[in-house]
Amino acid sequence: MGRRTVALLLAAVCATGALTSCSAEPAREAPPSPLASAEPVPESSPAPTLESSPAPTRGRAPSRPFEVETRKLKLSRGNDRPLPTTVWYPATGDGPFPVVVFSHGLTARPGDYAGILARWARAGFVVAAPAYPHTSAGVADFNVIDLLNQPADASSVLTQILALDGEAGDPLRGRLDRDHVAAAGHSGGGVTTLGMLSGNRDERLTAAVVLAGRQVLPGTFTGPALPVLFVHGELDQTVRYADGRAAFSAVPWPKALLTLPDAGHVVTSGEEFDLVADATTDFWRWSLYGDAGAGRRLERRDNLDSDF
Structure with a gap:
């Protein structure tokens, strides 16, 4: 990749303010917990309902919540790219359960998203969230340009989980x-997710969710069509709503954009958190289980621009 391309990438990411100053210095403080519930779910905590859900079937997602287990795996892509990964998964039930790989934002960590990721696992999904080696919280050599490598990292994690x-x-x-x-993915993780659909296309993917993200990495959308759900706050001062909508418009496949009129870059609790958690869970139920009822619930939501 030429110097000009790298410079343009750096300028584009820094223009978002994406949870970091974009300096060469490592982040000194983790950001507010994006999309974490007001009461974050601790590791290996059970869901309130202990009753086992029946085995999922195509066309119908599980109707009752599962207990949730959490584990940490020491994954990597080569010797120089450690990818410690937290996995949230149903503790009960035989499955098979769809798999979601989740990418955190710049200077964040997987645990910051425990509220929403545990919610997905409770609904019958296995969620794997790696900590990226040069953009996660607390790294000594933070480097925003390493976003270029993250789509391949996420694909590697997906391979190892499967x-x-x-x-x-x-x-x-x-x-x-x-x-x-x-x-x-959220924010920089949304950039990573869009990268998995374009220049670094992972053709195993059958659905995607982009939370407060934008298209920055080079490459056009390629490969088999798949549904994509965007979620973006109109008051986002980190990744502008217009940039999120531009990414939504560029996707050539079935897609939807859920607009949050009163939300900024992070949603920490309350009605907005529940709205995002419920809408994304219904999207997964529809796109990964083929649950038509979940699709109808999603379509009826206010502020949803959809061509599903």
Whole structure:
């Protein structure tokens, strides 16, 4: 990649303010917990309902919540790219469960998103969230340009998680739906997710969610069509709403944009958090389980621009 391309990428990302000053110095403080509930879910905490849900079937998502387990895996892509990954997954039920790889924003960490990621797992999804080596909270060598490498990182994590489906003795053995996998991300993680749909296309993906993200990485959208849900606050001063809508408009496949009129870059609690959690969960139920009822609920939401 030439110097001009790298310079343009840096300028584009820095223009968002994307949770960092874009300096060469590492972040000194983690950002507010984006999309975390007012009461973050601790590791290995059970859902309020302990009743086991029936095995999921195509065309109908699980109707009752699962208990949720959390585990941490020491994954990597090569010797120089450690990708410690937190996994939220249903503790009960045989599955198979669809898999979502989630990418955090710049200077954030997977645990910052525990509220919404546990909500997805409770609904019957396995969610794997890596901490990226040069853009997560607390790294000594923060480098925004490393966003270029993150789509390949996320794909590597997805490969390693799916491999657990065949690993003897693993809690996820035989419980993963390898045919229904998705990517999601917030802010810089949304940039990473869009990268997995364009220049670094992962053709295993069958759905995607972009939360307060924009298209920055080079490349056009390629590969098989898949539904994409965008969620963006109109008052976002970090990644402008207009940039999020531009990314939405550029996607050539079935897509929807859920606009949050009173929200900024992060949604921490209250009605807006519940709206995002419920809408994204219904999107996963529709796109990954084929649940038509969830699709109808999503379509009826206010402030949804959709061509599903």
